[in-house]
Amino acid sequence: MDLGPHAAFIWISYAAVTVTITGLILWLIADGRKQAADLEALERQGVKRRSAAPGVR
Amino acid sequence: MQTLTQRLANPARFMELSARLLPWISGAAGILLVSGLYLAFFASPADYQQGETVRIMYIHVPCAWLSMMVYGLIALSSFGLLVFRHPLADVSAKAAAPLGAAFTFLALLTGSLWGKPMWGTYWVWDARLTSVLILFFLYLGLMALRSALEDESAAAKLTAILALVGVTILPIIKFSVDWWNTLHQPSTDFTSTVDPSMRLPLLVMAVAFTLLFFAMHLKAMRNEILRRRVKALRTQAVAGRDRLAAQAANHGAAE
Amino acid sequence: MKSFWALLSRDVRLAVREGGAIGTALGFFLVVVSLMPLGLGPDLNLLSRIAAGVLWIALLLAALLSLNRIFEADHEDGTLDVLATGPLPLELVTAAKSLAHWITTGIPLAIMAPVLGILLNLDLAAYPILVATTLAGTPAVSFLGAIGAALTMKTRRGGLLLALIVLPLYVPTLIFGISAVSAGAGPTGLAASFLILAAISLVAIVLGPLAAAAALKVQLQ
Numbered sequence: 380m381d382l383g384p385h386a387a388f389i390w391i392s393y394a395a396v397t398v399t400i401t402g403l404i405l406w407l408i409a410d411g412r413k414q415a416a417d418l419e420a421l422e423r424q425g426v427k428r429r430s431a432a433p434g435v436r
Numbered sequence: 437m438q439t440l441t442q443r444l445a446n447p448a449r450f451m452e453l454s455a456r457l458l459p460w461i462s463g464a465a466g467i468l469l470v471s472g473l474y475l476a477f478f479a480s481p482a483d484y485q486q487g488e489t490v491r492i493m494y495i496h497v498p499c500a501w502l503s504m505m506v507y508g509l510i511a512l513s514s515f516g517l518l519v520f521r522h523p524l525a526d527v528s529a530k531a532a533a534p535l536g537a538a539f540t541f542l543a544l545l546t547g548s549l550w551g552k553p554m555w556g557t558y559w560v561w562d563a564r565l566t567s568v569l570i571l572f573f574l575y576l577g578l579m580a581l582r583s584a585l586e587d588e589s590a591a592a593k594l595t596a597i598l599a600l601v602g603v604t605i606l607p608i609i610k611f612s613v614d615w616w617n618t619l620h621q622p623s624t625d626f627t628s629t630v631d632p633s634m635r636l637p638l639l640v641m642a643v644a645f646t647l648l649f650f651a652m653h654l655k656a657m658r659n660e661i662l663r664r665r666v667k668a669l670r671t672q673a674v675a676g677r678d679r680l681a682a683q684a685a686n687h688g689a690a691e
Numbered sequence: 692m693k694s695f696w697a698l699l700s701r702d703v704r705l706a707v708r709e710g711g712a713i714g715t716a717l718g719f720f721l722v723v724v725s726l727m728p729l730g731l732g733p734d735l736n737l738l739s740r741i742a743a744g745v746l747w748i749a750l751l752l753a754a755l756l757s758l759n760r761i762f763e764a765d766h767e768d769g770t771l772d773v774l775a776t777g778p779l780p781l782e783l784v785t786a787a788k789s790l791a792h793w794i795t796t797g798i799p800l801a802i803m804a805p806v807l808g809i810l811l812n813l814d815l816a817a818y819p820i821l822v823a824t825t826l827a828g829t830p831a832v833s834f835l836g837a838i839g840a841a842l843t844m845k846t847r848r849g850g851l852l853l854a855l856i857v858l859p860l861y862v863p864t865l866i867f868g869i870s871a872v873s874a875g876a877g878p879t880g881l882a883a884s885f886l887i888l889a890a891i892s893l894v895a896i897v898l899g900p901l902a903a904a905a906a907l908k909v910q911l912q
Contacts, residue, residue, distance in 0.1 A: 383488040385553040392492045392546045396499070399542055400648070403535065407655045414662035421669045518905075573859040580855055584846040593909040594842050598856060601838055601902050605860050608891060612863035615887075616870065 441516070445523055447661050454654045462651040468644035475637035492550040494637055498645035499543035500564075503571055506536030506649065510578070511603035514596030524657070526592035527664075529599065530582065531656035535649060537575035543568055563617035567610050574602045694779045695787050702791030712760055716753045716796050717803055723749040724807045735812040742811035743821070743872035746804050750825065751832060751861050755854055757796045758836040761788050762844050762907070775911045785907065786900035789837040797829030817872055824871040824885060830892040831864045834899030841906035863891050 476494040510532050516525035547565055548558045559565070578595055585591035706712055727745045728738055738745075765771045765788075774784050804825050805818045813821070839857035843849040871884040 383482070385487070385489045388489060388549045388553055389491050392495060392549045395545055395549075396495045396542050399538055403538055403652060407652060407659065411655060411659045411662070414659055414666060417666045418662055418669070421666060421673065424673070570859050570862055573855070577856040577859065580852055581842060581846075584843070584848065584852050590845075590909050594906055597902055597905050597909075598838075598842055601860070601898065604894075604898060605835075605863070608863045608894065609859070612866040612887075616866045 441522065447523065447527075450524055451658060451661060454658055458651060458654050458658075461647055461654065465644055465647035465651050468640055468647060472637060472640040472644045475640055480634055480637045489550060489553045490634065492546055493634070494641045495645075496543060496546040496550055497638060498642045499539045499546060500568060501642055502645055502649050503536060503540035503543050503568060505646070506532050506539060507571060507574070507599075507603065507606070509653075510536065510599050514599040517592060517596045518600070526596070527657050527660045528653070529596060530592070531660050532653055533575060533578050533582070535652055535656065537572065537579065539645075539649070540568060540572045540575055544572060561617070563614045566617070567613045570609055570613070571606070574606070578602070694777070695783050698774070698779065698784065698787040699791050702788055703794050706791065706795040712757055713795055713799055716757045717799055719756055720749050720753040720800055720803055721807065723752060724810060727811070739812040739814060742808055742813040743817070743869045745811060746807060746813075746821070747825075747828075747865055747868045747872075749807075750800050750804060750829075751858070751865060753800055754796055754829070754832045754836065755857060756850075757792070758840045758853060758857065759843070759849055761792050761837050761840040763840075766844055771907065772911055775907065781904040781907055782900045785837055785841065785903040786896075789834045789896075789899055789903070792837065793830050793833035797833050798826070801825035801829055820881065820885075821872050824868050824888060827885065827889045827892060828864045828868040831888075831895035832861065834892075834895040835860045835864075837899050837903045838906065841903035841910075844907070845910055864888065867891065 472494070476491055480491075482488045482490060510529045513525045513529035513532065516522040517529065544565065547568070551560055551562075551565075552558050578598055581598055582591050582595045585594060724745060727741075727749075731737065731741075762771060765774070775781055777784075779787075801822060805813075805821050808818065808821060836857050839853045839860075842856060843853045846852055867884045867888040871881055871888060
């Protein structure tokens with residue numbers, strides 16, 4: 380594919396967008412895993428959510 | 437009758453619904469993105485004036501569109517928080533801010549890379565670029581204000597106030613930047629005439645980026661809800677431990 | 692309404708009696724304007740061409756430095772909590788405080804601007820316009836600044852955060868303030884920019900106290 384004399388600008392633009400968005404998506408997935416793991420660890424320790432145990436304030 | 441937003445007010449129901457929606461939105465975004473890239477690179481001609489560099493437009497314009505739409509979404513969520521006290525409004529505003537800032541940054545970066553072959557320099561104080569730059573500052577302000585405040589519920593409301601002030605001033609900023617630009621140099625307006633052959637790839641890419649944003653936004657909102665649950669459980673656990681310790685101490689003193 | 696004037700005159704008298712804050716803002720204004728020729732070279736033609744822009748930017752920065760004192764002292768000694776429970780609506784409290792800031796900072800800076808114009812070889816014909824536009828534009832600086840001051844009242848690194856929040860909101864004031872003074876605009880352009888500048892200040896006078904009061908309510912609960 381010949382993108383003319385300014386091919387570098389096109390490639391850098393697409394690369395920057397790809398890297399930024401991929402980075403964001405990976406961070407979101409990693410963050411989600413971490414929060415889910417933390418939540419599970421707490422629940423295994425026996426800490427119950429307030430909504431799960433009515434009456435406990 | 438309940439509206440959709442009312443039904444979504446329960447975080448548990450939101451988690452359930454978003455878990456079901458997320459794969460579909462992500463899948464649709466992926467398919468549209470691939471077909472959009474195919475259209476952008478193989479099925480659309482080079483511009484007769486700009487040559488191949490016009491292909492930067494297919495990512496620049498969706499990023500610029502998202503930079504504005506996401507700010508609108510933040511303003512709407514802020515309104516929802518301050519007026520209706522919707523429990524998910526702040527989660528939505530908080531999750532959207534970094535994503536919006538990222539797309540605004542990408543709009544600036546691709547705009548500058550598009551501008552170099554067009555204008556001969558990386559940066560021109562063109563009305564549109566300048567407005568987007570100021571929008572980027574508004575995003576930075578929102579994020580900085582939230583991170584500077586420790587109390588989360590106060591941070592939510594104060595950030596919402598700033599977002600609503602921003603959305604009120606934004607049209608005035610846009611107007612003044614346009615005025616300033618026509619005062620100093622004739623406007624270089626070359627995106628207004630988009631050839632029909634480029635319209636389809638542009639539309640597909642814009643829809644793909646929008647869906648991509650919503651997928652990321654849903655995921656970020658889910659993460660934020662989980663983070664809040666973890667935080668609530670931790671404070672609850674600490675409070676419980678303190679209560680036990682106090683009981684033990686009382687018991688010891690009584691003996 | 693009586694308590695509004697009482698609060699206004701109290702704030703103005705406090706600022707005048709302390710004196711330090713007004714002096715600091717004026718001194719900062721002078722130093723920044725004096726640094727410009729040192730940075731850009733002593734070419735008088737160049738200086739007179741950019742004088743309006745330099746004066747407006749220095750004025751905004753000088754006003755910015757004084758914004759945090761709108762609410763800070765009263766928050767620290769608890770006066771703000773008393774005012775919040777008093778008979779005067781919080782919106783009028785923030786309006787009085789913003790107005791006091793304009794009287795004690797905006798007006799002195801506006802009067803100082805033409806004096807500093809001499810240093811920058813500003814065209815003599817532009818002096819009345821400069822005073823008029825700075826007087827018409829500085830209410831926006833005080834009233835929009837009050838929003839930032841209220842939002843950052845409880846943050847520790849408030850100063851820099853305040854600048855980041857407030858400076859983008861000053862863009863319209865800056866643009867129309869400069870375009871009114873710049874000779875290139877012509878008489879019709881001058882009238883238009885002056886009117887728009889005044890309109891921006893009016894929007895700020897309405898928006899500022901509302902948003903600042905909302906921000907104070909969140910923090911004073």
